[in-house]
Amino acid sequence: MYTIILAGGFGTRLFPLSRSNYPKQFIPLFGEKSLFQKAVLRASLFSKPEEIFVVTNDTHKFLVEDQLNQIIIPCNVLEEPCGKNTLPAITYATLKIHEIDNNAIILALSSDQLLDETETYNQAIKAAEKLTKKYIVTFGIVPTTPHTGYGYIRPGDKLEGGYKVSAFVEKPDKHTAEKYLKERYLWNAGIFCFSANFFLDECRKYAPEVFNAFSHNVAKAYELTPKISIDYGLLEKTPNVAVVPLSTAWNDLGSFEALYSISEKDINSNVVNGEYITPDGKNNIIISDKLISTIGISEMAIIDTADVLMICPKNQTQKIGEITEQLRQKNDDRVVNHTIVHRPWGTYTTLLRSKTFLIKKLVVAPHKRISLQYHNHRSEHWVVVGGIAEVTNGENTFLVRTGESTFVPANTIHRLANPGDVPLEVVEVQNGDLLTEEDIVRCDDDYQRK
Structure with a gap:
């Protein structure tokens, strides 16, 4: 079985813990592993690493790769040019899998849910797999409370291992939720199982604007495809949708109350x-x-x-x-970034900010380096406080050891690298009239960033 993991969300429902550039799926809320890492480990119950496809974006790509390295599961990572919701993301990954195995059975998971991998979960996946010849299968969590924060599924005719879906219904008020609970409705978990062939056939029939967009290359496909969820774009249109009940602890962590x-x-x-x-x-x-x-x-x-x-x-x-x-409307960076910002080479932490200077702590991972770059509006003074730095400053490249420093004038090409086996720690003092990440001109970059 193949698995698609959707990991491109920018959700900030757990703000200020979660920010756009470091959303909840990458935060280790429970123990040492993030929700994303838990989803990958859950996928590995049924799929080999080469059968797992993570769909993300350029902002989170390096977070994904870093967290995959931490759990030593080298999956496939697909980068979306822009976010267009779940149907284009699942279609993109399904087409990639279909190129490898057109008879593939695929499980599609969200990366930001908490779910117990019990024997009940395993049995539900196996039951769904048997239905994939004739149906796109979704999973319905058996409710424990009349929750008003979830969408619901009304089961219809009985099938072997599940039910035909009679209706998808929106998040209800408290009275309606109590009625749904009595009538054995299920919470919509946003987990799907299908065969690649059947899914693409249904997409061709009921979501042709999405399917046809992907006859082009990925960049053009994402220009053409509408922004639409798999629920609205496909599942509510096709009659061939089944639901398998799932009795296990599950939570989409949509709020601090959850x-x-x-x-x-x-x-x-x-x-x-x-x-x-x-x-x-x-x-x-x-x-x-x-x-x-x-x-x-x-x-x-x-x-x-x-x-x-x-x-x-x-x-x-x-x-x-x-x-x-409100923060977005004010272009406030705090909705996007923590004081600690993750980069493919490591992290930087904002320590102190004023109108004319900015102090950061940079941590460069072993054998990593920042881009070769220069700034039009600021100078930088680097003080090494841990490890040994290899510094390119203009035409010179040299080592800077712990306790030593170097000054980089504005408009000077420079680079900071860590040649050692331990993290490099540097205090950076920026001076200038524009102290933003926009004032970076990259001349060369190991990570193909713009």
């Missing part, structure tokens, strides 16, 4: 990641690197990061999108 519901709690039902002191606080979710103390505060979410503090009632955390939208 994160609270599945996390370990203390004796006062607080979920705490960090240090928290209170004489009376109950039912809170607290995430912070510093001590948080409260009096008279319960049923709240307090999420504290290096640059953003978010406080709201726990049952209103689904409204966080309104905050991120």
Whole structure:
């Protein structure tokens, strides 16, 4: 069996933990592994590494590759020119798999869900596989509560191992959700199983604007294809959709309230990641690197990061999108990046910012290097605080050891490289009238960035 993992989302529903350039699927929310890594490990239950295809974008491509290296599962990585929702992404990957094996059975997973890989899960996958000759199969989580944050599926005629889908329904209000629970509706999990041949035939019939777009090269295909989900673009149009019920712990982590519901709690039902002191606080979710103390505060979410503090009632955390939208309208970089920004060569951390100077800490991974570049509006002063740097500064290339420094004037071609086996740590002081990532002119880059 082949597996497609969709890992291109920019969602910020867990802001400020999640940012556009470092969204929730790459954050190790539970233990040492991210949701993306857990999805890859789940895929490896049924697929070999060469049978797993990850669909992402240029922003997250290097995060994907880095996290795959950490779990030593070298999958195929497909880069979308731009995000056009789930139907184009799944079609793109399915066509790639079809070139290898036109009889392939494919499982399509989201990278940002939490799901227990129990024997029930394994049995559901096997049941779905048997239905793929005649149906595109989706999976319906057996509800445990009348949840208003999920779409639902109404099962129809009984099939071996599942049901025909009678209807897909939108997120309901509380009263309607209670009615759905009594009538044995299922939560729409956004997990699919199908044969490559059958999926492409159905796409040709019911989503021709998507299918025909991919008769062109990838760049042109993404210009032509509409932006549309697999639910709206295909599953709600074809009569050949089945659902397999799945009774297992599942959560799409769409809010901090959802994160609270599945996390370990203390004796006062607080979920705490960090240090928290209170004489009376109950039912809170607290995430912070510093001590948080409260009096008279319960049923709240307090999420504290290096640059953003978010406080709201726990049952209103689904409204966080309104905050991120306001930040986007202001072109505020904090909705995009943390103070720690990941790059294919390592990370940089913003330590201090003013109008005329910016101080960063750069960590360059062993045997990696930044692009050969120059800046029109700023100079840079590098102080090595750990490891040994190989510096290109104008026409000269030389080593800078721990405790030593070098100055790079504006408009000077330069590069920082780590020739060693340990991370290189450098404090960078920028001076100038434009201190942004836009003031980078790349002359050469190991990672083919623009």
